[in-house]
Amino acid sequence: MVRVVVVGGGAAGASAAARARRLDPNAEVILIERGSMITHAPCGMPYAIGGIVKSHEELMTYTPEEFEKERNIKVLTRTAVVDVDVDKHVVVTRRGETEERITWDKLVIATGAKPLVPNIPGADLKGILTLRHPDEVPDLKGHLEKAKTVAVVGGGYIGVEMADVLLDMGKRVLLFEMFDQVLPASLDPDTAAVVAEEMRGRGVELHLGEKVVEFRGAGHVNKVVTEKGEYQVDEVVLAVGVRPDVDLAVRAGAKLGETGAIYVNEYMETTVPDVYAAGDAVEKTHRVTGRRVWIPLAPTANKEGQVAGGNAVKGRVMRFPGVVGTAVTRFHSLFIARTGLSEREASQLGYKTQSALIKARTKAHYMPGAETVHVKLIAEESTGRILGAQVLGRSQVVASYVDVMAVAIQSGYTVSDLFFADIGYMPDAAPVWHPLIVAARVLSRGKL
Amino acid sequence: MVRVVVVGGGAAGASAAARARRLDPNAEVILIERGSMITHAPCGMPYAIGGIVKSHEELMTYTPEEFEKERNIKVLTRTAVVDVDVDKHVVVTRRGETEERITWDKLVIATGAKPLVPNIPGADLKGILTLRHPDEVPDLKGHLEKAKTVAVVGGGYIGVEMADVLLDMGKRVLLFEMFDQVLPASLDPDTAAVVAEEMRGRGVELHLGEKVVEFRGAGHVNKVVTEKGEYQVDEVVLAVGVRPDVDLAVRAGAKLGETGAIYVNEYMETTVPDVYAAGDAVEKTHRVTGRRVWIPLAPTANKEGQVAGGNAVKGRVMRFPGVVGTAVTRFHSLFIARTGLSEREASQLGYKTQSALIKARTKAHYMPGAETVHVKLIAEESTGRILGAQVLGRSQVVASYVDVMAVAIQSGYTVSDLFFADIGYMPDAAPVWHPLIVAARVLSRGKL
Numbered sequence: 001m002v003r004v005v006v007v008g009g010g011a012a013g014a015s016a017a018a019r020a021r022r023l024d025p026n027a028e029v030i031l032i033e034r035g036s037m038i039t040h041a042p043c044g045m046p047y048a049i050g051g052i053v054k055s056h057e058e059l060m061t062y063t064p065e066e067f068e069k070e071r072n073i074k075v076l077t078r079t080a081v082v083d084v085d086v087d088k089h090v091v092v093t094r095r096g097e098t099e100e101r102i103t104w105d106k107l108v109i110a111t112g113a114k115p116l117v118p119n120i121p122g123a124d125l126k127g128i129l130t131l132r133h134p135d136e137v138p139d140l141k142g143h144l145e146k147a148k149t150v151a152v153v154g155g156g157y158i159g160v161e162m163a164d165v166l167l168d169m170g171k172r173v174l175l176f177e178m179f180d181q182v183l184p185a186s187l188d189p190d191t192a193a194v195v196a197e198e199m200r201g202r203g204v205e206l207h208l209g210e211k212v213v214e215f216r217g218a219g220h221v222n223k224v225v226t227e228k229g230e231y232q233v234d235e236v237v238l239a240v241g242v243r244p245d246v247d248l249a250v251r252a253g254a255k256l257g258e259t260g261a262i263y264v265n266e267y268m269e270t271t272v273p274d275v276y277a278a279g280d281a282v283e284k285t286h287r288v289t290g291r292r293v294w295i296p297l298a299p300t301a302n303k304e305g306q307v308a309g310g311n312a313v314k315g316r317v318m319r320f321p322g323v324v325g326t327a328v329t330r331f332h333s334l335f336i337a338r339t340g341l342s343e344r345e346a347s348q349l350g351y352k353t354q355s356a357l358i359k360a361r362t363k364a365h366y367m368p369g370a371e372t373v374h375v376k377l378i379a380e381e382s383t384g385r386i387l388g389a390q391v392l393g394r395s396q397v398v399a400s401y402v403d404v405m406a407v408a409i410q411s412g413y414t415v416s417d418l419f420f421a422d423i424g425y426m427p428d429a430a431p432v433w434h435p436l437i438v439a440a441r442v443l444s445r446g447k448l
Numbered sequence: 449m450v451r452v453v454v455v456g457g458g459a460a461g462a463s464a465a466a467r468a469r470r471l472d473p474n475a476e477v478i479l480i481e482r483g484s485m486i487t488h489a490p491c492g493m494p495y496a497i498g499g500i501v502k503s504h505e506e507l508m509t510y511t512p513e514e515f516e517k518e519r520n521i522k523v524l525t526r527t528a529v530v531d532v533d534v535d536k537h538v539v540v541t542r543r544g545e546t547e548e549r550i551t552w553d554k555l556v557i558a559t560g561a562k563p564l565v566p567n568i569p570g571a572d573l574k575g576i577l578t579l580r581h582p583d584e585v586p587d588l589k590g591h592l593e594k595a596k597t598v599a600v601v602g603g604g605y606i607g608v609e610m611a612d613v614l615l616d617m618g619k620r621v622l623l624f625e626m627f628d629q630v631l632p633a634s635l636d637p638d639t640a641a642v643v644a645e646e647m648r649g650r651g652v653e654l655h656l657g658e659k660v661v662e663f664r665g666a667g668h669v670n671k672v673v674t675e676k677g678e679y680q681v682d683e684v685v686l687a688v689g690v691r692p693d694v695d696l697a698v699r700a701g702a703k704l705g706e707t708g709a710i711y712v713n714e715y716m717e718t719t720v721p722d723v724y725a726a727g728d729a730v731e732k733t734h735r736v737t738g739r740r741v742w743i744p745l746a747p748t749a750n751k752e753g754q755v756a757g758g759n760a761v762k763g764r765v766m767r768f769p770g771v772v773g774t775a776v777t778r779f780h781s782l783f784i785a786r787t788g789l790s791e792r793e794a795s796q797l798g799y800k801t802q803s804a805l806i807k808a809r810t811k812a813h814y815m816p817g818a819e820t821v822h823v824k825l826i827a828e829e830s831t832g833r834i835l836g837a838q839v840l841g842r843s844q845v846v847a848s849y850v851d852v853m854a855v856a857i858q859s860g861y862t863v864s865d866l867f868f869a870d871i872g873y874m875p876d877a878a879p880v881w882h883p884l885i886v887a888a889r890v891l892s893r894g895k896l
Contacts, residue, residue, distance in 0.1 A: 011880065022894070044814055044875045058814040157874075287870070298880045299873045306896070318896075321868050328874040337872055362844070366492055366506040396810070399877035400848030406870050407852055411859035420769050422735070422854050424785055425747045426605075426776040427492045429847035432459065432746045446470070448754070448766075 002027045004312050005091060005104035007081045007248060009033030010040060011298045012279025013110030014062070015305030016312070017073045020108075024313035030074045030102065031067065032081055032093060038064050040134045043298055046158070048137045049144060050165030056137035084252045086272050106274050106312040109249050109262065110305060113242040113280035113296045122215030127222075128236045131158055147171060147234035151224045153212050154239035155182035157329045160195070162237050163204050164331045173204050174231055176224065180209035183336070186327060188343045190357050191336075191376050191390045198334045242296060244281045257283040259294035266319040268308035276312050278304035285322035287410045288340055288387060289349060295325055325388075326406040333394040337402035340388030340409045343378045352381045356443035360435035362395050364427035371395040375439040377405075377415070384414040384444075391435075401436055415440050419448045450475045452760050453539060453552035455529045455696060457481030458488060459746045460727025461558030462510070463753030464760070465521045468556075472761035478522045478550065479515065480529055480541060486512050488582045491746055494606070496585045497592060498613030504585035532700045534720050554722050554760035557697050557710065558753060561690040561728035561744045570663030575670075576684045579606055595619060595682035599672045601660050602687035603630035605777045608643070610685050611652050612779045621652050622679055624672065628657035631784070634775060636791045638805050639784075639824050639838045646782045690744060692729045705731040707742035714767040716756035724760050726752035733770035735858045736788055736835060737797060743773055773836075774854045781842040785850035788836030788857045791826045800829045804891035808883035810843050812875035819843040823887040825853075825863070832862040832892075839883075849884055863888050867896045 002024065006017045009031055017031040031038065039061040048056040064075040076093065083092035084107070091107065093100045115130035117123050129140055144150060150166050152159045155177030166173045177184070181192035182199065200206055207226065214225040215236065224231045244261040254270035254277065257263035261283035268276045280296030282304065300323055307318040326339040346353045355378045363370035373393035379386050389405035391398045408418055419440040425432050433441075441448045450472065454465045457479055465479040479486065487509040496504040512523040524541065531540040532555070539555065541548045563578035565571050577588055592598060598614050600607045603625030614621045625632070629640035630647065648654055655674065662673035663684065672679045692709040702718035702725065705711035709731035716724045728744030730752065748771055755766040774787040794801045803826045811818035821841035827834050837853035839846045856866055866888040873880050881889075889896045 041812065041814075041875070041880065043873070043880070044812060047815065047875060052816065053814045061813070297873065299871065299882070299885075302880060303868060322870075324870045326870045326872040328872040328877045330874060330876050335877060337877070339870070339872070364489065364492060365509070366489075366501045367495065368500065396843070396877055397845050397848050399872050399874070400845050400852065403869075403871045403882075404848065404851045404855055406872065407855045407859065407861075410870060411855065411861075413855075413859075420751060421851075422770075422772045422774045422787070422858060423747065423851045424774040424776040424787070424847050424854065425491070425745065426778060426847070427489070427495060428778050429776045429783060429785070429844055432489065432491070432750060434747070434851075437747075 002105045002313060003103065004029045004106045004108065004309070005102060006031045006108040006110060007091070008110035008112055008279065009038030009075070009077070010110065010112050010279065011301035012305035013108065014039040014067070015302045016108045016110060016278055016309030018071055019306045019309030020313045021071050021073055023310050027313050030076065032076045032079050034078070034080050035133050035135045036077050037134055038062065038067060038075060038077070041298065042132065042134060045131050045134055045137060046161040046165045048134065049141050050168050056134045059134040081248055084248060086252050086275060089274065106276065108308050108312055109252070109270070109275065109277040109281060110279045111245040111248050111281045114245050115238065116241045116243050117238065118240055120212065120214055122217065122221065125215050125217050125219065125221040127217070127220045127234070128215060128238055130238045143235055144169065144171070149174070149233045150235045150237060151176060151231060151233040152237045152239060153224070154241065156185060156239060156241060157183070157327070158239040160329055160331050162239060163199060167203055174207060174233065175199070175204050176207045176210050176212050176226060178209070178211040182208070186338050186342065187390055188376065191374060191392060194374055194392050195331060195334065195336055198331055202332055244294065244296070246281060249277060249281065257292050259283045259292055261294040266321065267311050267316045268304055268320060269311070276308040278308040287322045287324050295323055297327060324406050324410045326402060328399045328402065334392060335394070335396060335398040336392050337399045338388070338390040339402050339406040340386070341378065342388055342390070346378055346387050351387060353387065354379050354381045354443060354445070356439050358435065358439050358442050360438050361431055362393065362397055363429070364431050367427045373398060373401070373435050375401070375435050377439045377443050379415050379443055384416060386413050386415060386418060404436060415443050416448060419444065450553045450761060451551065452477045452554045452556065452757070453550060454479045454556040454558060454757070455539070456558035456560055456727065457486030457523070457525070458558065458560050458727065459749035460753035461556065462487040462515070463750045464556045464558060464726055464757030466519055467754045467757030468761045469519050469521055471758050475761050478524065480524045480527050482526070482528050483581050483583045484525050485582055486510065486515060486523060486525070489746065490580065490582060493579045493582055493585060494609040494613045496582065497589050498616050504582045507582040529696055532696060534700050534723060537722065554724065556756050556760055557700070557718070557723065557725040557729060558727045559693040559696050559729045562693050563686065564689040564691050565686065566688055568660065568662055570665065570669065573663050573665050573667065573669040575665070575668045575682070576663060576686055578686045591683055592617065597622070597681045598683045598685060599624060599679060599681040600685045600687060601672070602689065603656070604633060604687060604689060605631070605775070606687040608777055608779050610687060611647060615650055615652065622655060622681065623647070623652050624655045624658050624660050624674060626657070626659040630656070634786050634790065635784070635838055636824065639822060639840060642822055642840050643779060643782065643784055646779055650780055692742065692744070694729060697725060697729065705740050707731045707740055709742040714769065715759050715764045716752055716768060717759070724756040726756040735770045735772050741771070743771055745775060772854050772858045774850060776847045776850065782840060783842070783844060783846040784840050785847045786836070786838040787850050787854040788834070789826065790836055790838070794826055794835045799835060801835065802827050802829045802891060802893070804887050806883070806887050806890050808886055809879055810841065810845055811877070812879050815875045821846060821849070821883050823849065823883050825887045825891050827863050827891055832864060834861050834863060834866060852884060863891050864896060867892065
């Protein structure tokens with residue numbers, strides 16, 4: 001009987017454990033989680049903090065008890081893995097004061113990512129909050145509810161979503177981003193400007209191109225110091241990025257990739273025999289460029305976990321083909337989605353690009369309830385191959401437009417292929433010239 | 449200077465004329481339209497009849513005057529083309545009592561489709577209405593507003609949309625469909641049952657598997673007679689299908705295809721030199737089966753018109769690659785979309801199929817405002833290639849889900865390819881396991 005030990009109960013780990021169990025009913029599967037929840041969704045944390053989601057426990061898909069009973073997976077919560085011996089096939093766990101040694105035949109490392117804390121004075125003051133685990137929601141909420149003025153440091157997905165939620169909570173919100181646009185890792189300056197306008201319009205005090213250099217306070221933070229000024233605040237949400245949690249992988253002797261995340265092949269095997277890794281801790285292959293990237297997102301983690309768990313018990317039965325960089329966020333009613341490469345990324349990688357940014361409507365011009373949608377497409381000039389897409393609008397369909405583009409991009413579509421794609425129409429669902437088709441047409445520079 | 453004559457001012461014709469003008473600023477472009485409107489959108493007629501769209505004139509994208517002024521295209525409205533001489537390169541037009549001969553170098557036939565009228569007794573009675581041209585909206589509206597009870601004959605897209613609109617107008621609505629499901633050309637029985645339940649729940653008296661054999665009345669219809677009974681009605685909306693208007697093409701000596709629509713190659717050339725055809729009058733290639741099909745829809749017409757118009761002035765500069773059968777409709781708040789082959793179509797064509805029909809939600813389980821979505825996927829058993837998709841739900845995103853599938857299907861995706869597609873996620877935009885991914889997983893029968 002094979003024993004599979006999975007470290008980390010988030011998307012990748014829970015998915016790996018469930019898959020191993022499903023493919024091998026005789027395997028012993030043990031899932032070890034540092035916190036109290038498994039199958040938790042950190043992506044939902046802003047909404048649990050803001051109160052749209054009533055309890056952080058709703059962010060779980062399964063409780064540990066359900067996982068144990070319904071799936072016959074042994075779940076150890078509040079249990080940290082503090083060491084690993086790959087020769088003896090053992091992990092050392094700690095729960096409270098108790099250490100235990102657990103042997104394994106196959107090990108899946110799904111240790112996820114953790115928030116970056118910048119190495120600046122005052123970063124260890126109280127009141128400087130990060131979002132990592134749904135467990136921490138009640139505590140975060142407690143801190144933020146008392147605050148009048150909150151600084152959000154970092155204008156990525158979490159920063160943008162937290163700024164939205166904090167406004168809804170009635171706070172004065174200052175957002176600091178060292179780059180001169182929001183969502184610098186995701187959007188180009190032209191689309192980011194649409195988001196910035198929306199944020200300012202709703203009342204966020206947006207400080208772009210303004211790097212935070214120090215936090216000050218007596219025990220508890222009360223001032224954010226940037227290169228340009230000093231700001232009185234009651235609390236700080238630190239959202240300057242995340243990094244892969246590779247401690248256990250390093251202890252196991254697994255190679256790290258060029259991105260600093262765990263190196264795995266398409267079978268989710270690390271460089272150490274019998275040791276797999278999946279989720280936010282590992283790097284992935286980008287399907288547009290073929291390069292190694294680190295893009296930690298939940299749907300990818302789920303699928304990687306599934307591949308790792310299946311291969312752990314059955315050998316190389318599944319392959320993870322990589323990602324194209326699809327991601328979605330929302331500020332108030334504005335949905336923001338992107339896939340592929342941004343124009344800046346493409347340029348940095350040496351592509352000569354063409355792009356088009358259009359404004360269109362989500363329904364036929366004569367139907368009520370249409371929303372404006374901004375579509376940016378980026379293509380390689382020499383081949384017409386589509387490299388990326390960015391879509392923004394006050395409708396959930398924006399995310400699906402980007403899903404269409406994700407499939408088109410990973411299928412190697414040219415601008416012409418997209419123009420002739422058989423995309424649907426009825427007056428209340430889309431204009432007869434769908435915004436994506438219009439964008440393809442504009443991008444063709446008269447050829448379509 | 450080349451002269452291009454385009455017959456038909458709808459989607460295909462207007463698109464052809466505009467494209468010819470754009471690619472050859474020196475060409476003389478003449479657009480001939482039987483009615484008073486061009487770039488009209490018959491798909492919007494139900495909503496203009498029902499009053500959601502205030503005036504049928506809103507269904508136009510451009511007025512004839514705008515087309516003449518802004519595009520330098522000569523537009524002849526209320527003008528029928530009654531004959532054609534391909535040797536002399538002449539069409540004969542009639543406007544009122546006046547006949548005129550117009551020579552052409554290139555002719556584009558975009559004569560569209562017309563409603564089928566069944567050959568049964570009473571089919572020529574007054575009060576039996578068909579939807580063809582937005583011109584006719586005021587007249588149709590006038591008839592229907594006075595009625596208390598309206599029979600809709602035919603459960604296709606127009607029948608379903610008109611039933612919805614007539615309920616909104618406060619009418620008692622009886623819908624007769626000879627097949628034992630609604631949308632028989634689009635959906636399988638399992639997904640059609642979801643639509644039927646919705647229609648019955650809203651009050652449509654649905655008579656499925658009930659063929660209309662006669663209309664009765666003294667001058668004006670007052671009774672619908674089926675194989676099963678007789679029904680008192682005030683008006684009848686006849687929506688039993690459409691057929692291609694091929695009269696002019698036949699006069700020109702152009703070959704008709706196996707579907708009865710005009711045969712064209714991928715350049716939109718008919719079998720007659722210098723004569724092109726596009727839109728609802730022509731047959732297309734199905735990109736899944738490679739077969740010739742007749743699926744008359746506006747986005748296809750637009751693109752075919754563009755190809756025909758471009759090639760008419762520049763030679764073979766563009767190719768139309770065909771369709772995958774994407775279509776969308778709506779009953780009340782239920783959006784209904786499909787692409788590829790239905791399971792029945794696939795079986796009839798000899799494919800051995802597997803399918804999955806799942807129910808999922810449009811957002812993360814903990815977010816408010818999620819809607820239920822039904823996703824059916826159909827795949828070829830031996831290869832796993834996805835052949836078709838049907839999606840239903842109370843959200844506009846349903847149409848976009850099907851657009852994702854249209855691109856996946858025309859790219860030859862297998863179930864596994866779909867599962868690993870990098871589709872986006874954030875709690876308010878989609879669940880972390882997207883409904884399409886869940887459907888792929890279920891369809892894999894445990895392989896994913």
